[in-house]
Amino acid sequence: MPGKHCCVKNCSSVSHDCRGNRRNHLLQFFRFPTWKKHEGEHVSDVTKRRRISWVAAIRRKDITFDRISESMRVCSLHFHSGKPSYEMLENHPDWKPSLRLGHSEVKQTDEVRFLRQVNRRTQHQEQPPSPAQHQEQPPSPGQHQEQPPSPAQHQEQPPSPAQHQEQPPSPGQHQEKPPSPAQYQEQPPSPGQHQEKPPSPAQECALCSSRRDVINSLLEENRKLKEELEEYQMNENFLSGDDNRVKYYTGLPTYLMFQTLLLSLMPYLPQGSLKKLSPFQLVLMTLMRLRLDLPIQHLGRLFRVHRTTASDAFRHTLSVMYSRLSPLVYWPSRESLLTSMPHQFVESFGKHVAAIVDCFEVFIEKPSNVLARAQTFSQYKHAYTMKYLIVITPQGVISFISEGWGGRASDKHITEQSGFLNKLLPGDIVLADRGFNIRESVGMMCAEVKVPTFTRGRAQLEAKEWRRLGP
Template identity: 30%
Template sequence: MAQSRRSCFCSVPGCSCGARKQPYLSYHSFPTDPDQRRQWIHAIRRDEGPDFCIKTGSTFVCSRHFTLEDFVSGSTISRLRSGAVPSLFAWNNFTAPATRESAFKRAKKRQFVLSQKASQAKDATADHDYVAHPPAGALDEALDYIKELEARLQNVDLSATLFSRYCASDDQIRFYTKFPSECVFRVFWESIAPSASHLVYWTTAQKLGEEACAEASPARCMPLIDEFLMYSFKVAVGMKEQLIADMFQVSIATVSRVTITWANYLFIVFSSINLWISREKVKASMPQRFLKFSPNVRVILDCTKVALEMPSFLTLQSETFSAYKNHITLKGLIGVAPCGMVTFISALYRGCISDKEITKVSGILPLLELGDEVMADKGFLIQDLLHEVGAKLIIPPFRHPGQFSKKETEETQTIARLRIIVERAIARVKCYHIWDSPVPLTLIGTVNQIWHNCCVLANYQGPFCVPD
């Protein structure tokens, strides 16, 4: 009988499903028939005793461990057929064990194959002499191999991984990886998995140098999807390395090695993407409010800072100290199109750099074209820099001794409403909790890559709603 109470938990070893976190599953009590109950106990690889006792109303097996044929078709609730036994587990990759065909079916299949071969031989004698056939059994082997490849590509089996344990729902995927849904994550994962399978750990790459690219992919201590989950725990969730090491049952050095490897790999992948979009595409995706007030805006600029762990060298402290934040910081420039897509990401610079200087050295000026408009805050005094490339700056009016006119007030309010787009984009980047606390100095060589990755991944979270 299926149970839907929120206190239900699956009793299969290694399965952490429960009705509170996975309410969409059904939970089934052990059968009362002694023989069938023994079959269930044997199937889930447990023995009754002090550590495991079957109690009515509190010991269940979730629906993940049954095949579709085990359920009664057409029933409004998930009801098991009589005699159904759980057969899908982590130790068999959630695949049902193959059943041996009857002798009658095997004999009939052999007879069909023999008749097909006889027909092919007859046709071959009547055709030209250059017609050749593959050896016996080659076609069957090829078909089996094709089916195996299709299964690898179409069914990305994540069931036997820690990823399946921690990311079993859209809410969990949003929390642990910041992707909005499982569908979006699978699109992302299927696009990078083929190249990620050839990753070489950064420590190995350091030793091999240029020869690292020629080496075969090393044997891994965990599935590839779990390595990405480990990287997400560090970057998206902001967990400490010791906690991640305990959860994955690996050393802290392994956590650090995997984090740095994936940070550099994703940076290489994302750097090959041209985020800067053409003027035509900017206008085609521009919200109506922009078309009304600022139709020529190409990009909205703003800077943000991330805290850095206090270095021991006084010279480095002075170069990275931010009087505004009163802390050691790094500063980055982000450019956002009116539609909300991040289209420009600068490197991280020392925290004391000005908005004008970071705009000058970031590399965004060569991307602008004659007639482009750049929207920014009052601190961006970059009119002269934009004038050199034929662009125009749009910022709120500065305060003056007199009172703002009605036009100036409306202009300030309009720019503030439109500039909120870049503020929301930065908020999406900062939702990666690695930025909640000062970045450790152990990641100082990788912080630029992590920063760039977070900015690009913010685009996977969908468009913004421009306020009226």
């Protein structure tokens, strides 16, 4: 183990000998103080001055403010207490090394003088008498001017700092001349005074005041950083109170609907193997991937988990959502359709419209298997896709979703093989796009019709042409 050497001139302190054995267990070695630039203006100024003071005290040509080797150490023999003081105690004698520096250019600090300064500051910041004492013996306006305190009163009860300022001393006490305010500051309190009236815990010195200001600034900075961090964390507060954000990230219209979905899925979500993610985060991550098609690695970065953990969470949560939400997609009865049929469909097609069909495609990655690659390539999208048949009622409710097919499959083939035709009853009318050439499969005559034009203010929205499949 390499030993540590003191960098002070003419100091031969070494932590270990040539055999690696520690020489003196009481001897400690300390690094040069660092300049803390990002912890507030006051801390930056104090730490910068302290680093300059250490460099000036060591006084070596190879040690500058910007060039200090990591191996440079100062042993405990150069400090009064055997170690450096707290960095904010700038008046402390051990704020910088001052003993046995090998030169006389730096004046040796005095520890007794520092203690006297602390005692004087503590004495001047003593609290005034409590309000109860003022109420018991209120002084009259002329009391201090006409009747100065006698020596006996000084012996029975020590005067407070306010009495020293207001009442002049009696001639018997000070025969030469009355004490000035400077003399009160230079004279430390006697041991008897400290025994009779010890300072309360609320009394503070000037160092405590500066230290309190630094602590308050750090606490305020910590609070602001926590607020900024809370805003970017993917927790319960990320979506609450902002329906626009809920709709963008999840596709759900309101935050209340998201909470309803979460409560229905929470008892079935995986929690043992995915303890790093809460149920809220599991559902939010799954909906964000379905809505925005975000990569797994990016989701792991957002939720601060590994990519494998994010992938497992999405796969398990998606299976839970399928098992719990798939019963919501069901084929309605004809009576329920006739009860709530929109009047636009009644006016144009009568009361027998059962479904509106269409196919949608989802982009996927390029499959590694050659056969799967040929089955999923879509000539219309010029990419690899999966195609699904979706059926909605005239009321806008999804009533049927087929299994996934390769993008190469035609709309007619998916409609015939998905099992959708088995759900139709005689007399049902199906509205479809031009690409659905399934009149032979249905076995009925078809006629082209147009959906009526709907007017919204000045803008007119005209729907596509549909095919009427029915009797």
